[in-house]
Amino acid sequence: xxxxxxxxxxxxxxxxxxxxxxxxxxxxxxxxxxxxxxxxxxxxxxxxxxxxxxxxxxxxxxxxxxxxxxxxxxxxxxxxxxxxxxxxxxxxxxxxxxxxxxxxxxxxxxxxxxxxxxxxxxxxxxxxxxxxxxxxxxxxxxxxxxxxxxxxxxxxxxxxxxxxxxxxxxxxxxxxxxxxxxxxxxxxxxxxxxxxxxxxxxxxxxxxxxxxxxxxxxxxxxxxxxxxxxxxxxxxxxxxxxxx
Amino acid sequence: xxxxxxxxxxxxxxxxxxxxxxxxxxxxxxxxxxxxxxxxxxxxxxxxxxxxxxxxxxxxxxxxxxxxxxxxxxxxxxxxxxxxxxxxxxxxxxxxxxxxxxxxxxxxxxxxxxxxxxxxxxxxxxxxxxxxxxxxxxxxxxxxxxxxxxxxxxxxxxxxxxxxxxxxxxxxxxxxxxxxxxxxxxxxxxxxxxxxxxxxxxxxxxxxxxxxxxxxxxxxxxxxxxxxxxxxxxxxxxxxxxxx
DNA sequence: CGAATTCTTGACTAGGTTCAACTCCGGTGG
DNA sequence: CCACCGGAGTTGAACCTAGTCAAGAATTCG
Numbered sequence: 001x002x003x004x005x006x007x008x009x010x011x012x013x014x015x016x017x018x019x020x021x022x023x024x025x026x027x028x029x030x031x032x033x034x035x036x037x038x039x040x041x042x043x044x045x046x047x048x049x050x051x052x053x054x055x056x057x058x059x060x061x062x063x064x065x066x067x068x069x070x071x072x073x074x075x076x077x078x079x080x081x082x083x084x085x086x087x088x089x090x091x092x093x094x095x096x097x098x099x100x101x102x103x104x105x106x107x108x109x110x111x112x113x114x115x116x117x118x119x120x121x122x123x124x125x126x127x128x129x130x131x132x133x134x135x136x137x138x139x140x141x142x143x144x145x146x147x148x149x150x151x152x153x154x155x156x157x158x159x160x161x162x163x164x165x166x167x168x169x170x171x172x173x174x175x176x177x178x179x180x181x182x183x184x185x186x187x188x189x190x191x192x193x194x195x196x197x198x199x200x201x202x203x204x205x206x207x208x209x210x211x212x213x214x215x216x217x218x219x220x221x222x223x224x225x226x227x228x229x230x231x232x233x234x235x236x237x238x239x240x241x242x243x244x
Numbered sequence: 245x246x247x248x249x250x251x252x253x254x255x256x257x258x259x260x261x262x263x264x265x266x267x268x269x270x271x272x273x274x275x276x277x278x279x280x281x282x283x284x285x286x287x288x289x290x291x292x293x294x295x296x297x298x299x300x301x302x303x304x305x306x307x308x309x310x311x312x313x314x315x316x317x318x319x320x321x322x323x324x325x326x327x328x329x330x331x332x333x334x335x336x337x338x339x340x341x342x343x344x345x346x347x348x349x350x351x352x353x354x355x356x357x358x359x360x361x362x363x364x365x366x367x368x369x370x371x372x373x374x375x376x377x378x379x380x381x382x383x384x385x386x387x388x389x390x391x392x393x394x395x396x397x398x399x400x401x402x403x404x405x406x407x408x409x410x411x412x413x414x415x416x417x418x419x420x421x422x423x424x425x426x427x428x429x430x431x432x433x434x435x436x437x438x439x440x441x442x443x444x445x446x447x448x449x450x451x452x453x454x455x456x457x458x459x460x461x462x463x464x465x466x467x468x469x470x471x472x473x474x475x476x477x478x479x480x481x482x483x484x485x486x487x488x
Numbered sequence: 489c490g491a492a493t494t495c496t497t498g499a500c501t502a503g504g505t506t507c508a509a510c511t512c513c514g515g516t517g518g
Numbered sequence: 519c520c521a522c523c524g525g526a527g528t529t530g531a532a533c534c535t536a537g538t539c540a541a542g543a544a545t546t547c548g
Contacts, residue, residue, distance in 0.1 A: 043474075063388055067384075069388045092380060122358065125368075125372070131376065133327075142386035143431030184387075186384060189504070189526090190410060195529085198529095422495090435495095438497085
């Protein structure tokens with residue numbers, strides 16, 4: 001968990017060791033939250049932002065007809081709600097999709113430090129912008145890919161993001177979510193997620209059982225997904241090997 | 245067009261008159277671009293960012309199967325590609341969806357000014373974050389709303405965004421796009437856009453002909469859209485009346 | 489005025505939803 | 519230790535929303 005903080009710090013681009021130290025000193029208490037709990041409530045006005053150290057957190061919007069959309073997923077080493085530093089009210093909730101650990105940074109501290117450390121501010125800005133790039137890719141998935149493509153794409157993306165922080169390798173990673181969670185990310189029904197996973201399994205592209213996912217054929221999976229890692233590359237510069 | 249620059253400057257939050265002046269001085273030549281032309285190419289590494297002064301610009305991603313997704317739309321008074329200041333390669337293209345005018349700001353200038361003017365940098369950061377909030381809302385639309393809801397939502401959003409910069413009022417606004425453009429924004433086929441618009445027209449909720457849109461019944465349209473303006477509010481503080 | 493988009497509509501198809509039942513699993517308490 | 523419980527996963531059948539293909543009407547543009 002501590003190494004994830006290190007990875008996160010390491011990823012801040014163009015920040016001097018000095019600035020990095022100052023930022024590291026702002027990171028507060030670690031909090032552990034269990035599956036299903038709300039980290040930040042829609043409509044609230046947070047005074048802190050959180051760095052995810054363990055588990056998976058999702059951005060959840062509830063529509064007025066009861067529909068649930070998960071508009072983003074965070075993996076360890078990422079800020080979950082850095083944007084709340086700039087925005088007033090939260091336009092969505094943040095929910096622990098698995099058991100989670102987070103570290104808090106107060107907005108007051110962040111603001112103060114940003115005043116005098118432009119490179120640090122820039123690096124934080126960049127984090128939110130990378131987030132945006134991922135969101136755009138999700139938009140293309142929801143708008144223009146069929147169910148198989150959406151699932152395939154999600155698994156490709158998750159593999160690369162987790163691999164970049166050392167939580168995946170050898171085409172395997174933990175994914176302690178329910179099929180309903182996935183359904184709400186890719187915008188299809190949970191029943192259809194189930195059926196679609198079955199076809200991926202039958203084609204020996206992807207296994208996902210007991211919370212562990214295995215990509216059996218990256219090449220073909222990426223093709224079905226129309227996966228182009230370009231949008232992630234920016235964040236993967238610290239990473240080692242990437243799948244081809 | 246000049247007033248749009250003024251509006252844009254005015255919207256930068258928490259920026260002193262001094263900083264505002266410095267920023268205004270960076271704004272360069274105006275360029276006019278006609279419908280369908282590419283403003284920024286996917287894969288390029290821009291050295292400038294552009295402020296939209298007139299017309300509509302779209303973020304366009306082309307999938308490897310030829311599908312087109314428009315993952316965002318800019319209205320006058322917004323930066324179209326401010327995020328390119330932080331990211332390396334463009335992960336999508338920017339296209340003039342109508343005849344357009346843009347003003348350029350060089351990245352070198354922006355970087356220089358950001359070094360010494362944290363409040364200005366913060367305001368720019370905020371612009372990109374508001375952009376992200378809109379993207380999230382689009383995600384919910386694509387993931388969890390049926391075709392009518394998506395169209396209704398898009399028209400509600402556009403009305404409010406245009407109204408905020410004085411380009412809409414009295415429930416009318418110019419929308420010089422094709423039905424295909426809309427189709428690629430909301431992730432349905434253009435044929436279905438056509439049919440869906442027809443039902444909205446028949447229900448006397450929305451008219452859109454000859455490039456001009458009229459919301460005939462805001463209340464009901466917003467209900468169908470499950471439109472909650474919360475996510476835009478942040479940007480509407482400068483605006484006058486808002487629809488109820 | 490002619491050509492090219494764009495819009496409109498119909499008929500058919502396909503992908504995904506819904507509802508409902510049944511299974512599988514981990515946990516919990518008797 | 520086992521019986522029970524609840525949540526998650528699996529499957530089938532009927533239905534429906536939206537996609538595709540194709541052709542004709544209406545606009546726009548040169």
